[in-house]
Amino acid sequence: QVQLQESGPGLVEPSETLSLTCTVSGASITTIHHYWGWIRQPPGRGLEWIGTMYYSGTTYYNSSLTSRVTISADTSKNQFSLKLTSVTAADTAVYYCARLPYSGAGSFPDYWGQGSLVTVSS
Amino acid sequence: AIQMTQSPSSLSASVGDRVTITCRASQDIRNGLGWFQQKPGKAPKLLIYGASTLQTGVPSRFSGSGFGTDFTLTISGLQPEDFATYYCLKDYNYQWAFGQGTKVEIK
Numbered sequence: 001q002v003q004l005q006e007s008g009p010g011l012v013e014p015s016e017t018l019s020l021t022c023t024v025s026g027a028s029i030t031t032i033h034h035y036w037g038w039i040r041q042p043p044g045r046g047l048e049w050i051g052t053m054y055y056s057g058t059t060y061y062n063s064s065l066t067s068r069v070t071i072s073a074d075t076s077k078n079q080f081s082l083k084l085t086s087v088t089a090a091d092t093a094v095y096y097c098a099r100l101p102y103s104g105a106g107s108f109p110d111y112w113g114q115g116s117l118v119t120v121s122s
Numbered sequence: 123a124i125q126m127t128q129s130p131s132s133l134s135a136s137v138g139d140r141v142t143i144t145c146r147a148s149q150d151i152r153n154g155l156g157w158f159q160q161k162p163g164k165a166p167k168l169l170i171y172g173a174s175t176l177q178t179g180v181p182s183r184f185s186g187s188g189f190g191t192d193f194t195l196t197i198s199g200l201q202p203e204d205f206a207t208y209y210c211l212k213d214y215n216y217q218w219a220f221g222q223g224t225k226v227e228i229k
Contacts, residue, residue: 037218047158047166047209049218060216063123096165105172106213108156112165 002026004097006116012091013122018084020116022097023077027111030055030075035100035107038071038082040093041115048093052100052107053080087120094118124149126212128221134229141197143224145210150190154214157186157195160223161206169208170195200226 008020022036029036037052051061053071061069065084073080084091095116098109125148135141145155153173158166168177170186173193183198197204205228210221 039220046223047160047211047220049211049220052216052218060218063217098165100213103171103175105152105175106154106156108168108171108211108213109158109166110168110171110177115165 002099002111004099004111004113006095006097006113008116008118010117010119012087012118012120014088014120015086018082018087018091018095018118018120020082020095020097020118021079022081022113023079024099025078027099029073029078029080033102035102036073036080037098037100037109039096039098039109041096042090042093050082050084050095089120092118092120123217124151124212124214124219126210126219126221128210128224130224131222132225132227134227135200136229137200137202139200139229141200141204141226143195143208143210143226145188145193145195145212145221147191147193147212147214149214151212151214153189154212155186155188155193156211156213157184158209158211159204159206160209166209197226 038050053059068085070083097113099111100107127146155173157170160166174186
């Protein structure tokens with residue numbers, strides 16, 4: 001059974017860096033043709049794709065966030081992480097990590113974490 | 123960047139109704155589209171990928187169609203558990219983007 005679990009601080013001060021880790025069980029992040037990503041959802045609003053990575057280090061970021069986002073993998077721990085710098089209240093959201101297996105017609109999240117609410121406030 | 127326009131933003135329907143939700147891409151994305159269902163407080167659930175392929179375990183009353191720029195999610199015979207918010211997601215050239223969402227409510 002594939003499971004993903006987000007972890008990290010629930011409260012971040014404005015201008016600081018948001019850091020979250022996704023721990024994967026039941027699957028390896030080094031599996032060929034599997035991508036891993038982060039998605040967020042501000043309270044009461046829609047979903048926003050943040051970025052996607054391949055275990056080799058290749059990353060793809062939302063153009064609106066690319067200057068502030070870094071996604072990286074720790075294959076020894078079967079984890080991948082999100083860092084978002086210079087946060088503001090607009091970054092307050094539930095952050096999800098997800099697995100995106102390549103389907104031949106794109107890669108779509110089939111397993112998701114339960115979500116981690118991060119509030120940006122002083 | 124390719125934009126996704128989803129409509130309607132909300133709709134009211136009754137159990138047993140046929141419901142159609144559309145997503146339009148600002149450029150050709152071939153069949154790089156998925157559909158998700160989200161219930162309050164829960165992570166989204168993948169329903170359809172590759173525009174028309176039903177994810178394992180998803181009931182056959184859900185179907186997807188389209189290619190290029192125009193895509194449709196159809197629920198044939200709405201069930202009580204189908205009242206939720208639905209999102210499309212495009213993946214083309216390793217760039218993803220969600221539609222704005224459609225809330226399906228009970229009439």
